[in-house]
Amino acid sequence: MNIHTSDAARPDAENPGTAKPDSAKPPISIGIDVGGTFTDFVVVEGNSAPRYFKTASTPQAPSDAVMNGLGDIAESHGLSAAELMSRIRLFIHGTTVATNTLLERKGARVGLITTEGFRDLLALREGLKEDRYNLRMTPVEPLVPRPLRQTLAERIRSDGAVEAPVNEEALDGILDELALAGVESVAVCMVFSYLNPLHERLVAERIRQRHPELYLSLSSEILPQIKEYDRLSTTAVNAYVGPVYARYLERMKEEASGLGLESDILTMTSNGGVTPLDVAARQAVQAILSGPAGGVSGAVAYGRLIGEGDLIGFDMGGTSTDISVIESGDPQVSGEHYEGGWKIAVPMIDLHTLGAGGGSIARVDDGGTLHVGPQSAGAERGPACYGRGGDQPTVTDANLVLGYLDPGNFLGGRNLLLPDLSERAVRESVxxxxxxxxxxxxxxxxxVVTTAMAEGIRLLTVRRGGDPRHFSLLAFGGAAGLHVSQVARKTGIGKVYLPSAAPVLSAYGMLASDLRYDFAQSFTASLDVVDLDEVRRLMDRMAGKGIDRLRNQGLADGDIATRFTADMRYLDQIYEVNVTVPDLALDDDSIRREWASLFHERYQTLYSYHQLDQEIRLVTLRATVTGKLPTVELPARERNARERNDRTGEARKGTRRVYTGTWTEAAVYAAD
Known part of the structure; x- marks a missing residue:
């Protein structure tokens, strides 16, 4: 395993255009995961085995870490930066920039334009709290302050007809007022615009004419579906993080192009697919789970490799832990996610995130109770054992005290750990x-930290109608291997996998992902009487949009696949269940019969009952269009656990003194 941690200067960009692609040399694919503590790289040259690299993240300028890592990769391959860039055929990256912008409240100054009478919906929310039984929960501060929330006299009716046109004179006054207030981004969310986006498009056209510098988010483009608050909240989040995320992407593109990169940069989205930078910049809300989604894609690919379809992904990094559920080879996707207190209703891989990672700080409160996280030591000072000025004990320090980490071989020996500092921090603070x-x-x-993780696994699996004991546990991320056994014991899981690529599996997952576009159209009707010809027309229209995009990006029809699903519910309920749509080429009676059966079956799985005598309602139709990208495989040795077991003698590196109730000399093996 090649692991590098370097803060070296960026690769020399002088004369990047002098290097020309050499068709005789194998192309290079690079997957990059920009995390809160480390930035991970997986590099594949032709059909060679992947090589893994790490460099310290640079939170103040995340693209700097990417450039630093590319310099390390070029040096390791004996290439100049220009030569490396000229041979890259696939460049995919995921990042926490959008997530951190929202959580740290460092987004843009946003103005909102909405229908008259709906100014305070962003503050009223749904009349509910995220933690509804927490009487002390502090209300979330709206992303758009009330003075910047403006209403417009216009109205679209519930059938999509225009009740009252846009008052253009009033609109100009609103735009002037927002410009004077110094907004850099505008969210536009009109009532029933998902049925008829005419008024939102008129507002957008006016904004582009008068203030083309403003970042623009239209709810009819971000989330064209029913439920006013969901649409408003999601659009506001996009407007809030969009300018910051777009600037980050633009800077990285300029820096990579300056070094000679000719291929497109693709970025990971929260639904588990990838998308070009121009789409990602406009749909920034899709990047809220960009980094963690790469880990889930890597887990799915690893599951295929070893023949395991039912997995729980356990991704523990330096700052947080992300838990995901994969059933029959597919990750669970949800259209209802909360981040930073705000509801995000675009399709996202269903993750449960805990503020517990290798850098999570341990502390004792005034009542004598031990807490671990969510505060983190961060990438700059880090745990006490890093010797960079951090003096608070972390999970990493605890592992070092107990002998679970080799102080002389951390990150391949590039960073030496200082056990004395760990012992002092743990002793004095805990x-x-x-x-x-x-x-x-x-x-x-x-x-404490493993108990919290075990509870997180139980919460996510049971909430989705599963039992953790029926899954295998797949550990990845830099810190997961140290804790996965304890977590498995606490949850009753009998089988654990720890790939040799575990520390960089999220970056590998980027290379295992495909281009993906999700489309939605609200269409409310009873399944018994729904116009199935209209369903076919809407599905074909959404699929056509995705297929056209992928064809324009150079994909052949044979590499494009389409999947249809629908959000459905019983008549007397308000929450929907996502169900696969039957083959629409069947006759109408067969479609209704099979569709109802699929809905009842899914409902039974989730809630342990179903209601055969209840009317079933369609709410939203969905189309997912994917385009197959070149495949990058993990090393063949990962396929055969028996072969690896036969080679354990060769992999033994020695022993180390560890504490497991008593001090013991434990054998140490090389993971690769």
Whole structure:
């Protein structure tokens, strides 16, 4: 395994155009995961085995870490930066930039234009709290302050007809007022625009004429479906993070192009697919789970490799842990996700995120209770053992105290750890306040963090109608291997996988992903009487949009696939279930019969009951169009666990003194 951690200067960009692609040399594919603590790279040259690289993240300028890592990769391959860039055929990256912008409230100054009478919907939300039984929960501060929320006299009716046209004179006054207030982004969300986007498009056209510098988000483009608050909240999030994310993408594109990159840069989206930069910049809300989604794609690919379709993904990095569920080879996707207190209703891989990672800080409160996370030591100072000025104990420090980390071989030996600093931090901040030994305090830290992770796994699987004991646990991320056994014991999971690529599986997942576009159209009707010809027309129209995009990006029809689903519910309920749509080439009676059966079956799986005598309602039709990208495989040795077991003697590196209730000399093996 080639692991590099470097803050070296960026590769020299002088004369990037002098390097020309050499068709005789194999092309290079690069997957990049820009995390909060480290930035990971997976590099595949032709049909060679992947090579793995790491470099420290640069939170103040995330693209700097990407450029630093590319310099390391070029040096490792004996190439100049220009030569490396000229041979890249696939460049895919995922990032936490959009997520951090929202969570840290560092987004754009946003103005909102909505229908008269709906100014305060962003503050009223749905009349509910995210944690509805928490009486002390602080209300979430709206992303758009009330003075910047403007209403317009216009109205589209519930059948899509125009009730009242846009008052253009009033619109000009609103735009002037927002410009004077210094907004850099505008969200437009009109009532029933998902049925008729005419008024939103008129507003957009006026904004582009008068203020072309403003970042623009239309709800009819971001989320053209029913439920006013869902559409408004999602559009507001897009407007809030969009300018920051677009600037980041533009900077990375300029820097990579300056080094000679000719291929397109693709970015990971929250639904598990990838998309070009221009689409990603406009649909920034799709990047909220960009990095973690790559890990899930990597887990799906690894599951195919080893023949495991039912997996729980356990992705533990330096800052947080992401838990995902994969059933029959497909990750669970949800249209209802909360991030930073805001509802995001675009399709996203269903993840449960915990503020617990290798850098999570342990502390004892005034009542003598030990807590771990969500505060993190971060990428700059890091855990105490890094010797960069951090003096608070972290999960990494606890692992070092107990002997689970080799202080001389951290990140391939490029970063040396300092056990004395870990012991002092754990002793002073945890052991002494609790009256414990340093070793027992370190064990307590790990017990708290693994218990939280086990509960997160139970919550996610049970909420989706599953039982964690029926799944295998796949660990990846830089810190997962140290904790996966304890988590498996606490959840009753009997089988655990730890790939050799685990520390960079999210970056590998980028290379295992395909281009993907999701489309939705609300269409409310009873399944018993729905006009199936209209369903076919709407589905064909949505699929056609995606197919046209992929053809324009150079994909052949044989590499394009389409999948149809629908959000459905019983008549007396308000929450929907996503169900696969039967083959629309069947006759109408067969479609209705099979569709109803699929809905009842899915409902039974999720909630352990179904209602055969209840009317079934369609709410939203969905089309997912994917375009197959070149395949990058993990090393063949990952396929055969028996072969790896036969080679354990060769992989043994020595022993290390570790604490497991008593101090023991434990055998140490090379994972690769």
């Amino acid at each position: 052991a002494e306040p609790l009256g414990l030994s340093t070793v027992d305090a370190a064990r307590g830290i790990l017990d």
